[in-house]
Amino acid sequence: MGRKIIFVGVGLVMGKKIPFKLLISREEALNLILKHVKPVERKEKVGIEELVGRVLAEDVQANISVPSFDRAAMDGYAVRAEDTYEATSTKPKILRLVGVSTVGKPVKRRLEKNECIQVATGSPIPPGADAVVMLEFTEKMGETVYVFKPVYPGANISPMGEDIKKGETILRDGDLLTPAKVGVLAALGRREAYVYEKPKIAIVPTGTEVKEPGSILEEGQIYDVNSYTLISVLSQNGCKPVRFPPIPDVFDELDKFVKNLVNYDMVVFSGGSSVGEQDLLEKVVKKSGEILFHGVQIKPGKPTLFGLIDGKPVFGMPGYPTSCLSNAYLLLVPAVRKMARLPPKPKQVVKAKISQRIVLGSGREQFLTVKIQDGKAIPVFKESGTITSMTEADGYIILPVNLDVLEKGEEVEVTLLE
């Protein structure tokens, strides 16, 4: 064994056994992913009660004005403004009450000089009236109304089309339907709208040792965790995840599987992407498509693979629960949100002081889960195999690849997990 072994960086050996030929940075990985992920084009009609959070797939032109008539913006009396100009709190103007305009029964009669008509908020303004005096500034005695304050023309009236003008394009293709935008559709009388379909994502656990929850474990076996964390993350990010039963680490089985993905917009494997599993997934993807990267410069989460089969994105997520979930947040979520046409997820970032000295130097970016307590960020990361590294975390810190030591008390930015 006279062979010379040269260590480059940490954990990466130049020689025969390079585990990942080329680790790419998280940023490069994300750029590659986003370059190859296409927004879903399929549309579906959805009822108004289910529209919130969906992405509109049509331009919405107002077919009516809202309001569709001039209406009172206040409770009071519809008047001709000029009849009130001399009113004061001690010398009121005296008007004659000639009717009541209600939402159910609008008054059609034209208002004449020194007349008024009682209105409630929302009532149609009768012809001839051009203002509303608020109830508070009046006093009614039988058919007589005393007005204690002048109003200008237009006062307390919501003119027709104030909110939405007929013909106006009020919502656009691609709009995320917030509660207020759903309200606009309702205001126009819409009962449904076209939205983009949610991307259908196949979730595929791999590994001979991976068993269905509910089954009995034999030695060496574990329950499938990644499918359920992935389903959870994807359903929170506008997707329709569909889970498959675990596939053993056998080339032919995986190969057969990837030939049947025509109904899905994306496939996410978990497990099967680290060296010990003989790069099976890489071989399978290479056979039917292309690998865009395999190995990301982040810890945990290195053995992540991304490729295309028939132009369809294929993710190979690490088998370890924490690595799988952290890369789901960092790489998968941006991908599926683009696919679902959703804006990037808003980040909740808080500053905190790290509670202990951390020595790095893995040659990779580090994703470190922390708990926040009294303004301190306390690392809770145990090991990338442990799902509890994530459950106990309030958020995570990303430590740059070239950081050597983080001293106790240094300020860090914690991205909160939901």
Added chain:
Amino acid sequence: MGRKIIFVGVGLVMGKKIPFKLLISREEALNLILKHVKPVERKEKVGIEELVGRVLAEDVQANISVPSFDRAAMDGYAVRAEDTYEATSTKPKILRLVGVSTVGKPVKRRLEKNECIQVATGSPIPPGADAVVMLEFTEKMGETVYVFKPVYPGANISPMGEDIKKGETILRDGDLLTPAKVGVLAALGRREAYVYEKPKIAIVPTGTEVKEPGSILEEGQIYDVNSYTLISVLSQNGCKPVRFPPIPDVFDELDKFVKNLVNYDMVVFSGGSSVGEQDLLEKVVKKSGEILFHGVQIKPGKPTLFGLIDGKPVFGMPGYPTSCLSNAYLLLVPAVRKMARLPPKPKQVVKAKISQRIVLGSGREQFLTVKIQDGKAIPVFKESGTITSMTEADGYIILPVNLDVLEKGEEVEVTLLE
């Protein structure tokens, strides 16, 4: 008309026609609401694929350890650590390969001196072995393995129970099920869990003029907007909203309705709570229960009512779409999240400079919708009747009751809308 009218504050007249006897501050209103809203007690069993975002209604004790066996944390060779102590990169230790432990087929044979067994990440560690040498630091030639680096006992092994110890209470009643917590349930082999039911909220539009979307409007009529904005907001906040068709502003109809609410945890009326509608809802609630407040010191949104019927919370939201929706965010969301046992909604706040001078002095707090552009907060509020005041907004500012003028360029805190 010699009667003296005294103005107190703005818009509030002391005398016969006080529109709301007592406006309470938003803070007081919120405290009263939260005091009277009770978390839902009913539980339901939900399948693991639907658990994310739900609130756990049981303590979860680990019925197994995770992992349930000592396993390799790296690809490499299981060894007795002491056999490697003298290895160097130029003088490797020589071990004899006596088997392969895979997840499917664990090795039962005890490891003897200077033996090793090949393992992949996740493989069970064979008896006698106490460490794993990473693949990168080895070289295999037939049955011989060269080890170029020593390992300490325990190195690269995830011991049984490292993640979760059998018997440990790993999740608790009241926990919000994040993707990671769903993962913990999966790791324990759970297929379902008990969670608290979503609060069932009756959404009831009132007003003779309010019509169903899809119907034909006559003069003076408008489509029901508030039901759909409320349904949207409530379904985004852990509730199950159920909408009723509009009820006309008629005492008997409302009175009959409130007697039939036994299946709902809360009732939210919209419209029917301003003076013009003769305080109908207030009368209806008073007859069967009690009013806790009617009138909030906020603009828009003053005519908001809160009461109890048979201990059940009843909201009367303003009829105007913006007022209804803004108070839904400010008052209703905290209420229903408490009911659903969800933590307070995280607020996304950004700082911006107000783009124009704003003169206040309504005697109420002001909820002002703004658009954010180039670090400037540009008011987009039109009028409380206009739903588009909300659709064009990125967020809102709350201006305090005692603020007179906000000068152009002053910094404001904008709470982002989703």
